[in-house]
Amino acid sequence: MARIAIDMDGVMADTTQQMIDWYTQRYGVEVDKATLYGLPEATGFPHDREVMRSFLFEPGFFRTKPVIKDSQEVIRALQDKHEVFIVSAAMEFPPSLGEKLEWLGEHFPFISWQNIVFCGSKSIVQADYMIDDHVKNLQPFKGQGLMFTAPHNVHVTDFRRVDTWQEVAGILL
Template sequence: MIRLPKPIAPSEIAFDIDGVIADTMESFLNIARKEFGITHIKKDHITSYWLEDCISIPIHITHAIIDRLVKDPFGTALTPIEGAREALSTLIPHSSLTFVTARPDSGPITEWLHSILPEATRHRLNVIATGEHAKKVDVLKAIGVSYFVEDNLDTCDSLYREGINAIVFDQPWNRGHTPFLRVTSWKEIMEMIKFD
C-alpha cells in the first residue's frame, strides 16, 4: 500500500457508498440469479463501472435491478462490504461521517446506513445524493473534504484534477494502473487515519 505523507484526520475524509460501503454488485448478482435465472456472471466479470460495457444481461433487466437497488436497499438485501460497518463505527465518536453518492435520492440509503450503524445519531451521518457522478467534485469542494474513497475511476480522475485526494477502493471494475492511492480493504483505510 502507498503511504500518505501524513495521517488523515477523521474529519478530512468522506466516502462513496456503492462499491465502498455497500456491496451493491453482489446484491445485483444475487437478484440476477434468483429472479432472472442469470447464473453465468460473477463479480470478477464486472470489469467496467458501466455494466452494459462488460456483462451480457439485457439492458432492461440491468436497469430494473439497479432501480430496485436504488429504491429499496432493504428489500434487495443490500449488505455492507466486509469491514465497513466496524470501521465506520470506530470513526463515529471522532467525527460526523460524510457520504457523497450519485444516487438520485438520499432517503433509502440513509435509512440503510442507520440500520448498519445504529449507534450513529441522525446528525452524525451526512448523506448527500448528487444524482450524477460529475456533481460529486463540486459537493466535496464545497464541504472542504481533502480525501474521498471512491470505486469509480472517472470520478477519481475528476477529483484528482480539482486537488482532492482520491482513494480508490479496489474492485474488479477499477483495476489497472492509476495515479491514485489504492486500498483493498477497510483495514487499509483505517491504517491511514489518525485518531486524537
C-alpha cells in the same frame, strides 16, 4: 483531525454482489464476480447493460444491499479520530434516497443524520480524503482520493487504491 468523505454504493454497500444476487433471483443464472473484473459497471451479465441498470430503479434494490466486510467497524473507529461524512450521489436514482437512509440507519446507526450528504455531483465535496469507487467522483476532488476496489475500476491507476476496509484503517487510523 481529518475530514473524510465516504461513498456508499460500492464502498460501504456491495453493489456488485447485489447485482449478482438480483440477477440470479430473476434469471436463475449465477454470475461469478471474478468474470466482471475490468468491465464497465452493470456489464458482463448475459443480459445487456440496460436490463441490469433497470434494477437500480426497482424498490428494494438499494435497501437490501449487503454490507462490505469490515466497513462498520472501521468507519466507527474513523469517527473516533476524524470528522466522517457519508456522501452519496443519490439524485440520479430518486427512489434510492429513502432506501439509502433506511439502510444507513440499520447498518450504521452510529452515523448522525448531520453527517449524511445526498447530492448529485460530488464536485462540491470539500474534505481531506474521499473514499470512492468511481473515477468521476475522485477526479475533481481537491483532497486525497482513495480508490476503493470494485470490478469496474480494477484497471484504474490514477489514485491510491484500497482493496479492503482494513487497508483503509491502516492508512487513516
